[in-house]
Amino acid sequence: MIGMKREDNLSEKSIQYVKGVGEQRAKLFRSLGVETVLDMLYFFPRDYEDRSRIVSIAQCREGETVCIRARAEVNPREQRIRKNFSMFRCAVSDATGMLPVLIFNQKYMAAKLERGQEYLFYGKITRSGREKQMTVTEIESSNQESKLCGRIVPKYHLVSGLTGKICMSIIRNCLSITEGQLEDVFSPEFRERYQLCEINFALEQIHFPKDAHSLALAKRRLAFEELFLLSTGLRMLRGNRQNVTVTPFLNTDCISEFTATLPYELTEAQQRVVREILTDLKQPRVMNRLVQGDVGSGKTAVAACAVFIAAKSGFQSVMMAPTEILARQHYASFQQFFAPFPEITCVLLTGKMKKKEKTAALEAARNGVSLIIGTHAVLSEELQISNLGLVITDEQHRFGVRQRAALAHGQETNMLVMTATPIPRTLALTLYGDLDLSVIDQLPPGRQVIKTYGVGEHMHDRTYNFLKKELDRGRQAYIICPLVDPSDVLEAEAVTEYAEKLQNRELANYHVGLLHGKLKEKDQIMEQFSTGELQVLISTTVVEVGVNVPNATVMIVENAERFGLSQLHQLRGRVGRGSFQSYCILICRSNSEIAHQRMEIMSKTNDGFVLAQKDMELRGIGEFFGTRQHGVPELKVANLFTDSGLIQSASNASSLVLSKDPDLSQKEHFYLKERIRRFFSYESKELVFN
Template identity: 40%
Template sequence: MPFRNSLDGDRLATLGLGDSVARLPGVGPKRVADFRRLGVETIEDLMMLWPRRHLDRTSLTPIYQLQVGTSQTVRGQVVQVHDRSRTSGQSYLTVRLSDGTGFLDLTFFHAAWLKRQLQTGTHLLVSGRVDQFRGRLTMTHPEYELLQADQQPRLGLIPVYPLAGDLKQRFVQDLQARVVPRWAPQTVDPLPPGIRQKESLEDRAWAIVHQHWPSSWEEREASRRRLVFDEFLRMSLAVLWLHQTDPQVGAVALTVDNPLLTRFLGELPFVLTPGQEAAWNEIRADLMRSVPMARLLQGDVGSGKTILAALAMLAAIGSGLQAALMAPTELLAEQHYLLFEQHFAALGVRVILVSGRSKRTEEREMLQSGLPLVAIGTQALLSDDVDFGRLGLVVVDEQHRFGVRQRAQLGDKGLYPHMLVMTATPIPRTLALTVYGDLQVSQIEGLPPGRQPIATVHLAMKDRRQAYLKVMEAVRQGRQAYVICPLVEGGEEGQGKAATLLADGMKQIPGWRIGLIHGKMSAMEKSRVMDEFRRGAIDVLVGTTILEVGVDVPNATVIVIEEADRFGLAQLHQLRGRVGRGSYPSICFLLADATTAQSEERIQAMVESQNGLELAERDLQIRGPGEVLGMRQHGVAGFQLANPLKDLAWLERARQTARQILAADRTLAQEENQGLRQWVVEALREALPGHVLH
């Protein structure tokens, strides 16, 4: 292991894990700022900056012994450098390397700047895949390291770290090689020895050192196994701890079979599907208990989740309590308000809209009085000036990010309502543990009868006229359409400008009534446009991804998604779900010249499947759970090494271990569990600043 000891001076003897990296030699203000972009503030953070991968430089191979198709490491001297370009205009640099036994040609595309580094006479260490072109041995974009003529190269499994700003790989490697062996032994191992033995896990300090500098692939895997188990166990303990200690008072057991709910069910113009019935029975059983319900309701776009939310709310109102529905945007909150006001009008149930811009004291006084009603809004419902007198149920719609923090905000107000979290972006049941670890999961299988399947067509950008001819045909037939503008640089502001340009162009088409909606418009403008579209005063609505959730216009039968390869699978599936909501055949056009294997795979998955759960699983396979889920969504600190898809067996083992630990020691008060307790409290303090932990 290539450790250096230049940090062993007396000046650093007093430094601890919590000290800033700014106190390390060579880390000045600029590097401190660069490390901060990587989430590194302290020496402990630096040790937890894990390598993205390791280069296998366990041995040097003479050029004459290189085998085509293998990955090898070579040391040599640059003997020729050529800056070339193809007829297509693409530039590339070729560098010929010699070690006295043969020649190896290195190719670097779009890298003319490398000429300043890779000059004739330069000594290099290169690692990469060996190929052959016109009888010559080649490597394309190999990893390389500049060497002095007499310098001994660093061999072994070499860590490759994430970088930011002006940080250089060699600097971070050298720093870690000095920091890790000095401070890793200072880390506390929270795992009791019995658990380590039972799971055949290494000591934590050993695992930290060997995740950076393993002497073999087996050591790297053994260290990763221990660190992955730690991440899963910490999350599992934190989530289960919060769930068991949060409700110091029980919820009110609701009277589910009350006259309001019975009447509503009897007046529905349809019967619940078997999938809805099964999910409702699970929700119903929870609501009748005095333990607060914590349930995730998953259902594909159009599966009928809203009706189950209505039933749950009527269970609360019929029990003399209040219900709240929280939507992610004001636009969706207003749509829910209109829908539920219509649903509940005949029942005499009061529905009010609470928005961030609404300061009507009358509504807030009604909430504070405890009057049974339904309050609909965004997270403004959690603000300090909104007080519920008798909150019995909270429904959270279309929002992965409602997690432990928001539930704690309700708890801090002394409220422990039943909670139903709904999502139309399904997570495979096995992975729901990572995002909603303490929620029970109900899945609505199937779609209500009468729903039309949505034809999905992929067109190259040069053929986009075909899609707009279909829009024209739909408008002639009295139907409506959506056009979704591409994702562009500059966030919602950039998208808004792109949507405006697209809408202006389409307004030149005679007879088309064009509407425009994007996130930079005022809430009042967005509400007006949606109302006009809903009433049929707009034929084609041009918009951004603000239309991704909740928009329900049964007369819309065509959606055109421009540059669809820029969107994720979940977004594409949600956008497609804006049509097919009535009894008319519907079609979704994906306009894209797929430029990467991933984007091509996403487009193909959309064409082949309309099953949200199946698409979610495909998305996980294509992009991996870190990007799909965002590992901080639950509110408890996320994963750095663990991959729930790849490490599912370890996730399940860690959760089982967490349950066993808390069953034997509910508050982690026993001496051997003190490290675990500190670990969990720190995790929850990060997630819930200001929240009082029991």
């Protein structure tokens, strides 16, 4: 389209050279992830302040923050309160009455006022004795175009050195650069079909809404755009994978040989998921499946079924764990699983292995060992696998799209992703749209419900008296000591100091172990706890994922308010793995309403899916997953809970577009393809498009 400005140009134009920025402010904006003009346009407000309703002085109520149009009756008088701090006082009036206004320590603002002139005043109504007054935060002449009063005003996440006024001024300058001619990724016909406003209107109104309706239109358009780009990109990634052919697994019928050796019967949910996996593996197309299961639902046994079939079909498997402790535990579990089958062999590969052990593991991989289990070390180019058929990643929310691809070492192979982070199905399909979804929604019979209690700091002594009773009965316990600062050095110091304090007082007569991220002997400590040599394990969050000690019956979490619900649920899942009644005690040192809500929810339910839903509602999706940890772009406008209708609409639109042009090769979709690449970031574009 003639005269349209492409995003390509704006994505290359540095923010530094926009009027009002310069080198120093450019550095501040870079710290916020804003480097180009396009970044600035998509640097959306975190919130809005509605100053659009102008009230009369008579309508002002104490405690309200309002906007009034009034005339200055006198010039402001300065009153020095203390050194370097002044208050300016002025009486203003409208047709309904008189009101004193106060301006604190802002001489430049007071200097705007001239007796007899009319202005817009924005501030909070307070009371001094029997008299109402306004503490002013903004003043504008009523004769000029309103920028901060009498309208909806955006609020941005900023850093020291940047103000809302500065940010708004720079965004206005960026909008003037586009001249309202930014190319729209959606055609007029498309916008009409899905009732979307045009992109230039949306970007202007998201920053400077003229009214609530215009803001709603802008939000809807930009949220739809995010969801459409996300859905289309993931569908293309999934489509690319489904078009890839692999050698099918031929011996899937022998799975009963393996399940017959298990000391328990698989639940119906486990059996269903195993069938779904085997159906995939029998096909000549590559499998990409996400298996969701709550804590203790038996995901490892399901993974073992897949590895067994791979081995029986002549293929090798790789399993990647997020921590060395969990990798070693998986290694022990799989050796036990396959003990009745000497032909199925396992090897462990981690970054901290001795050179001799690592060399032997790499040699075994080259020679056809059935299963390689490890940490990030399995991403090493040194690892050469002769006949890779299956890759399993544990706790997928810790590894993104790129890591999953790197695991395959350039080979097209079947991918099985296991996660203990329960996510509502519709949300999982959005976040992991490149994967098929299986859910283990049933726990093995006989598992006792873990009794959970949220207590205040005043219950500390009672909590530890209860702990000692459990220890005297021969049980074991975890104590989690979270930290404000994630620094390794501070972590070691803080948890060590806390452990010494307990060992010298409450737990003086018990065998106590210490576990933190910096400790070199953490595997040895974990082994001592697993064998019962240690009665209590004091840790940061190292035990959050996967560790299995059936004799552990007590989980105490200090400063539980510092964790989200899902993380607390993962920690709680470390106990209750044996036949004994287990307990989780959450010691909360916060009086905030959200903290108390979390403790109450944890006490009432053991359902991980319910907790995940509540966690995301309380903390927001970004904090729940962490920035881009799940391997898809961050959503700035769309809300994956409240925008369910928009999600469905965007998904339908994406499906329709790709049904007509699966790889977006048609000329009319060239810009859309570029936009998706940019949305997923340039680092991952090769994964979205071949």
